[in-house]
Amino acid sequence: MNKKPFASLVTPTYNWPNALELxxxxxxxxxxxxxEVIIADDGSKPETTELIKDFQKDFPVPIIHIWHEDNGNQKPKIMNKAIAKAKYEYIIEIDGDIIMHPNFIEDHLKYAEKGTYLFGSRVNIQKEKLETIFKDKTTYFHFFSKGIKKRGRTLRIPFLMNFAKKIAIRSSKLRGCNMSFWKDDFIKINGFNEGLVGWGIDDSEMIQRLHNIGIQGKRLKNTAIAYHIYHKEQDKSHIEINHIIEKETTEKKISFIEKGVNQYL
Structure with a gap:
């Protein structure tokens, strides 16, 4: 297996310190x-800053807090700013409402290889469980845990990765809450597309451009297990515009976008 890369873990957050704490x-x-851990903060209130400062006091690796003013959903912009600041060669991206299995980082690093990005799935923590997990600060779940959906995904079976194949076409199973890629590849395609509007599609559109330059995907099945904390669905009123942009990226094989990470490098 390849030598494990050095990695920056990057997570977006917005006004949900309870989830960020877990x-x-x-x-x-x-x-x-x-x-290192980089928190890409899309304009949260001071409670989030206070929480991060508390963790920074004795955290085992540096936590870098990148914040900009709240101006509606600007996830592509704050993620570009955060990844531009990343010191390390490999980027592991998760959402700010994810609780990671103890082997999560280990699994991403173990299967990292040049010319490839990785993507995993998620187990859903249901709404009725939220009060308990926040009160008890729960970070450990397993197959028999109450209040979870897709429990088959809690089973970590690394042996199955021996049969994982690379894919040249973007998978419909791709989720931005659990993926990793090389920073160099991200810069080659100019990162996230800040031309997208509101919530959604930013991860899959970026990954499509990686495919357009010949980078392949590999799915982390029964490894890199992530637990997603329930929240209400985001406003999707603008999503059709983003779908049109993504379709154009796919059909025209667009690899480099105008408004991207190069503004911050």
Whole structure:
């Protein structure tokens, strides 16, 4: 297997310190730590800053807090700013409402290879469980845990990765809450597309451009297990515009976008 890369873990967040706290606690439990954690903060109120400052006091790796003013959903912009600041060669991207299995980082690093990005799935923590997990600061779940959906995905079976094949076409199973890629590849395609509007499609549109330059995907099945904390669905009123942009990216094989990460490098 390849030598494990050095990694920056990057997570977007917006005004949900309860979820961010569980995410940060789950990083502390990792069998292999990332080399740094970058929080891409899309304009949260001071409670989030206070929480991050508390964790920074004794966290085992540096936590970098990148914040900009709240101006509606600007996830592509804050993610570009955050990844531009990343010191390390490999980017592991998760959402700010994810609790990681203890082997999550280890699995992403183990299967990282040049010319490839990785994507995993998620187990859903249901709404009725939220009060308990926030009160008890729960970061450990398993197949028999109450209040979870898709429990088959809780089973970590690394042996099955021996049969995982690379794919040249973007998978419909891709989720931005659990993926990783090389920073160099991200820069080649100019990162996330800030021309997208509102919530959604930013991850899949970016990954499509990776495919357009010949980067292949590999799915992390029964490894890199992530637990997603329930929240209400985001406003999708603009999503059709984003679908049109993504379709154009796919059909015209667009690889480099105008408004991207190069503004911050």
């Amino acid at each position: 995410l940060l606690l789950s990083i502390k439990n990792q069998t292999i730590l990332p080399n």
